[in-house]
Amino acid sequence: MFDFITKRSFGINLLVVIALFFALALLFFSMLGVITKHGQQLVVPDVRGKNVNEALALLEKAGFEADVRDSIYIDSIPPLSVWVQTPDKGAQVKVGRTIYLTVNKVVAPMVKMPDLEGLTFRSAEMMLRSMRLNVGDTIYRPDFAANTILQQLLNGKRIKPGTPVPEGSNITLIISSGTGSIENPVPNFIGLTFAEAREMLSAANLSAGTIIIDPGVSDTANAYIVKQVPARMNDIGEFNMVRAGESVDLWLSASKPVKDSVAPQPQPTEE
Template identity: 85%
Template sequence: MFDFITKRSFGINLLAVIAMFFALALLFFSLLGVITKHGQQLTVPDVRGKNVKEAISLLENAGFEADVRDSIYIDSIPPLAVYAQTPDKGAQVKVGRTIYLTVNKTVAPMVKMPDLEGLTFRSAEMMLKSLRLNVGDTIYKPDFATNTVLQQLFGGKKIKPGTLVAEGSNITLILSSGTGSVENPVPNFVGLTYAEAREMLSASNLNPGTVIIDPNVTDTANAYIIKQVPARKNEIGDFNMVRAGESVDFWLSANKPVTDSTATQPAKQE
């Protein structure tokens, strides 16, 4: 059967093999454009914001493959909506190219609330963003440390570090605006309960300073202020002045002091 090959000289067979090799190479390179779809390019459509099923169907009908590569939670777009795509819309790519999609989660993951108090606003904002939390309202309150976080609130209430909150939640920050420039007379807190004094401090944009509690006190909120620093008046009877954001120190006792409206300090306890 193979006599026609074996009876031919080696040189002729070698030439035949070389000719066949070049013929196959020519055929391969001529078909390479068809195999690789060379020159066949399509424009990637914009599927962001669309439901993932609709986006995949649209891409496949346009001649692409689609694959969900990642997921994220964004509260401003519907669940299972496409948040991002790669390659981006308008890109010119080959037919059959895989378009990778990032899809919005249906349920927000929970993260631990960080401790922001004492941080600058910029640092607090960066920390919230790293946890995919948002800065909600910013409320300024007079205090010494300008533009630092005094309190963190969620849903109008103070939230403790470590509390689980949903990604995308808005965190309200109470920030320091620095001390005020206008001086006002120090309020008289002597004779008030500590709870009443705290309310007056808040109304005067002042802060509680050091609180010294008598050993006989069992209920701090209802204990009485028997001394304050700075006092209402100084030694010569003039009013002491204080600026918004400054603090007042208190001494607390279980017994209500006997006060004299003309005195600069409360009467001593017997």
């Protein structure tokens, strides 16, 4: 069967093999353009913002393969819409090239609320962005620590650090504007419950400073104020003054104090 090979000399067989190799190589390189679709290029269409199903159909119709590579959550675009495409729109690529898509998630992932209280506004803003949360409303309130975060709110309610919140949520920040420039008489908190005193403090744009609690107190909110610093009046009967944003120290007791029947009157000022 192989007589036609064995009867020939080794040199002739070698030449035949070499000729066959070059013929096959020539055929391969001549077909390489067809195999790799050389010269057949298409412009990548823009599918960003489109629904993922619409984007896949559009890309396949245009001669591309398409694949969802990743997902992300962006609250400003509809769910399942394309956020990023690779290669980008306008790129010239070969027919059949795979276009990779990053799609917006349907449900926002949950993240833990960071502790922003006490930070500067700039630091709080950077931390929120790193957690994929947004700065919502900013409300300024008098307090001695200017430009620091006093409270963090979600949907109008104070939110504790570590509470799971949806990514993309708008966080309202209560920010200190510093102390006010106008002095007013210190309110009288003696005899009020701690809950009543807190309401009065808030109405006067003041804050509770150090709270000293008597050992017999079991219900702090309903405990009575028996001492405050600064007091309503000083030793010579003049009103002590306080500015918005300052604090008042309070002493709490389980027993309501007995007020004097005659309160000290402020001294008249000399003309």
